[in-house]
Amino acid sequence: MMDAATPAAATRPGRAAAARRVRGRGISVYWQAAPFALVFLLFFLLPLILTVVVSFWHYDEYQLTPAFTLENYHDVFDGCLAKLPDLCVTFATYLSTLRFCLTAWAVTLVLGFAIAYFLAFHIRSTTVQMALFLLGTVPFWTSNVIRMVAWVPLLGRNGLVNQALMGLGLTSGPLEWLLYSQFSVILAFVHLYTLFMMVPIFNSMSRIDRSLIEAARDAGATGWQTLWNVVLPLCKPGIVIGSIFVLTIVMGDFVTVGIMGGQQIASVGKVIQVQMSYLQFPIAAANAVVLLAVVLMMIWALTRLVDVRREL
Template identity: 70%
Template sequence: MIAQSRWTPYWQAAPMTLVFAVFFIVPLIATFVVSFWEYNQYSIQPAMTGENYTEIFDGCIAGLPELCTIFKTYLSTLKFAAIVWALTLVIGFTIAYFLVFHIRTLTMQIILALVCTIPFLTSNVIRMISWIPLLGRNGLVNQALLGLGITDQPLDWLLYSNFSVVLAFVHLNTVFMIIPLLNSMFRIDKSLIEAAYDTGASGWQTLVNVVIPLSKTGIAIGSIFVITIVMGDYITIGVMGGQQIASVGKIIQVQTNFLQFPLAAANAVLLLVTVLSMILLLTRIVDIRKEL
């Protein structure tokens, strides 16, 4: 009976472990292996060569002090990730704080939380494309600006620009910041907030010294979700950027379309290493397992 009770948790975890291995670990290993294969316009040959990684960084040394294409692309992708992360954090934190500390009844908290999250259950593509008739040259926003006399001509930077890409990213991914923050803030003992006010702390001091430190787990989890999604997203950048803005995910997609699978796999490995490094940094700052 002792041996049986000892192995029971492992048997219970076995089905999920098998699913995780088949649909996550095995594809990762296959991608890593393919990244070392050789390829040409007609075929792919299994081999162990580092030419794909060399090709990715081709011209980086010779082009100094100018950045090579891959570094420029990573900087562009990281820029989008940083901007979207900051905006989703501010918006998500504000919404979560309002729901938890300013809405008194649990029923109303649940209703408003559903109002915030249910729209995100619709297709990302539908929500993304819905911005095009609003931001286009003849869209509703430009028509309103012209009608009010704010501008003399339509604004071209509203669509197919960095602005439209960031706007779409924030629209699509804010929910991934709201939910972890709600979970963390609901765990905060309200008596701590009252104690802070009783000792003379202002609202800002209470926020900085009590609420934010106790919400750091939600901030870390939401940041992991947002950064991971933005770093690999190529559909949003392609549609909202008018196929004119480069990103790492877009490079991988183009290489896949041209059947350059080993080169695309090498880029995917580099992207994975970059994202995992960022996640590792976040988990170093906040011990998520300890805080949960």
């Protein structure tokens, strides 16, 4: 009996040591994640919580008063229900922002998909692909403001585009809508954010098994049929991720709207920026919370279409 019990007793220290090693590895994982969690807490969650808290404060011309009031949210939507079916200032501003958002999304989607398709299926060399990617990131070496200001000598009243059009006899005078208009705002958005759409789509395309493309061709599918029935469905996660990037950035972008719109076009981000400049922090925070809610609903709707976790 003693001999039979000895092996079982001998294995207990080994099991205990193995359990301690497992617990040690578990603790080390938490220590490794702690710096990232701390950065996430300090630079994302804490400012977000403070924004929500300040949105319920009271303010006047002289001071902010920590208190719980819904007055700021009431001011954001003041008169919106009474003016229906006409749009109040808030609804009209959100409609204008959504129009910019959806137009920029559609154009960047078409351009990003076309560029990603060319890189993934027509460029065989990985070196050439990386070189073209690097070429696409060159504009990001400068600030967004510099890249937007660069459009002014091109699209201005006496810019190169107007001079070329008048020189060719296509127009009798300069086109006023090229600059400081909705067109210039959309053009700047497309210029700035097409890469954010293209990269996730290219990532999805690079994972497509080329044997599927060959099987579709062997089955007699045309190029458009292969694109629609094979490539496009397999690229949905990349399209959704790129759409999230573009939509969320454009919704809150006020610098592009201000510069390319000549400070004449309203957007939600521009409204918040103006309120901040007048030190109206509580109502600006309320507007920011409403904007965040709208953006989160858009992200939720997009993530319901496909499982984006496969791409992460």
